[in-house]
Amino acid sequence: MEIKITNVSKYYYSGGKTIKALDNVSLSIPANQIFTLLGPSGCGKTTLLRCIVGLESPDSGEIEIGGDVVLSTEKNIFVPTENRGLGMVFQTYAIWPHMNVFNNVAYPLQTRKVPKDIIRSKVEKTLRFVQLEGFEDRPATKLSGGQQQRVALARALVAEPKVILFDEPLSNLDAKLREETRKDLRVFLTELACLSDRTSDHRDLCDP
Ligand code: ADP
Ligand code: MG
Numbered sequence: 001m002e003i004k005i006t007n008v009s010k011y012y013y014s015g016g017k018t019i020k021a022l023d024n025v026s027l028s029i030p031a032n033q034i035f036t037l038l039g040p041s042g043c044g045k046t047t048l049l050r051c052i053v054g055l056e057s058p059d060s061g062e063i064e065i066g067g068d069v070v071l072s073t074e075k076n077i078f079v080p081t082e083n084r085g086l087g088m089v090f091q092t093y094a095i096w097p098h099m100n101v102f103n104n105v106a107y108p109l110q111t112r113k114v115p116k117d118i119i120r121s122k123v124e125k126t127l128r129f130v131q132l133e134g135f136e137d138r139p140a141t142k143l144s145g146g147q148q149q150r151v152a153l154a155r156a157l158v159a160e161p162k163v164i165l166f167d168e169p170l171s172n173l174d175a176k177l178r179e180e181t182r183k184d185l186r187v188f189l190t191e192l193a194c195l196s197d198r199t200s201d202h203r204d205l206c207d208p
Contacts, residue, residue, distance in 0.1 A: 001031050001065055001066035001162045001163055002028065002029065002030055002031045002064075002065075002066060002067070003028070003029040003052060003063070003064070003065050003163065004028045004029075004062075004063070004064040005025060005026055005027050005028070005029075005048070005052070005061070005062075005063055006026050006061055006062045006063075006064075007024050007025070007026055007060065007061045007062065008022055008024070008025045008026070008048070008051060008058045008060070008061030008062070008063065008071075009022055009023055009024055009025070009058060009059045009060045009061060010022040010044075010047050010051060010056060010058045010059055011059050021044045021047040022044045022047055022048055022051070022058065024061075025044070025048065025061075031066075034186070034189055037049075045167070046091075046167055049088070049165045049167050051063065051071070052065075052086070052165060053081055053084065053086050053088050053165055054070065054071075054078070054079065054080055054081035054084050054086075055081060057071075057078060058071060058073065059073070060073045060074075061073060062074070062075075065084060065085070065086070065162075065163065066085075066162060070084050082111075085161055085162050085163070086161050086162070086163050086164070086165060087155075087156030087157060087159065087161035087163070087164040087165070088156060088164070088165045088166075088167070089149075089152045089153055089156045089164065089165070089166045089167070089169045090152070090167050090169075091167050091168040091169065091171055091172065094152065095140045095148055095151050095152050095155065096140060097139075097140055097141045098140075099139075099140055100136065100137050100138060100139055100140065101127070101132060101135045101136055101137070101138050101140060101143070101151055102123055102136040102137065104140055104151050104154075104155055105123045105126060105127060105151065105154045105155050105158050106119050106123050106158070107155065108155060108158055108159045109122060109123070109158060109159060112159070122158055123136075123154075123158060124136075126154045126157050126158045127154055129154070129157065129188065129191075130150040130151075130153055130154045130157070130188065131150065131184075132147065132150050132151065132154065135147070144177075145172060145173050145174070145177060146173060146177045146180070146181055149169060149170070149172075149173065149181060152169070153169075153185070153188070157188075157192070164189075166185075169185070170182055170185075
């Protein structure tokens with residue numbers, strides 16, 4: 001799905017100062033592409049992702065996802081996060097330490113009140129996909145960094161979002177694991193784009 005960002009500004013106020021985290025940002029992200037935001041620390045990458053996902057409320061601007069306006073300060077539109085159909089994987093995996101792998105991945109479906117048997121089959125399918133089959137009962141804290149990252153990925157994928165946002169998902173992994181996981185991630189995303197809609201224009205990912 002295309003994401004269109006038009007004139008988005010987000011200011012923070014701290015210690016009597018105004019911090020212009022986003023200053024009139026406009027960009028379009030085409031559908032079915034892996035699109036990367038690059039820039040130095042503090043330039044506003046996380047803030048932009050949080051605005052897209054609905055965790056921040058911009059001071060001005062408009063955001064469209066797949067043709068639907070999810071934010072418009074002018075038209076007074078703010079679609080809450082849970083209705084934007086997005087998945088997000090954060091820099092710190094943000095998986096719940098008190099839950100096992102199954103419950104971490106099942107959580108987005110449980111909050112949507114999906115029937116239990118469907119939850120079970122979707123979680124199992126997603127865990128197979130991220131190669132964590134058989135880890136269902138493992139406490140989340142008893143996993144390696146790479147495995148925790150896969151749990152976070154599975155949780156972002158389980159509700160079959162049309163867009164997944166990643167905020168430096170590999171920066172907490174050591175160099176070797178980062179390289180491996182980067183490759184895996186590309187394979188996962190390519191498969192996902194190919195599976196998700198065979199009729200739409202997904203050639204960018206499916207036929208690199
Ligand atoms: P990046 O992800 O590119 O490193 P951020 O989006 O996290 O950058 O931050 C952009 C700017 O906004 C930085 O100057 C940062 O200090 C500031 N900032 C981010 N979050 C807050 C906040 N909650 N309160 C005040 N300032 C913030
Ligand atoms: Mg950041």
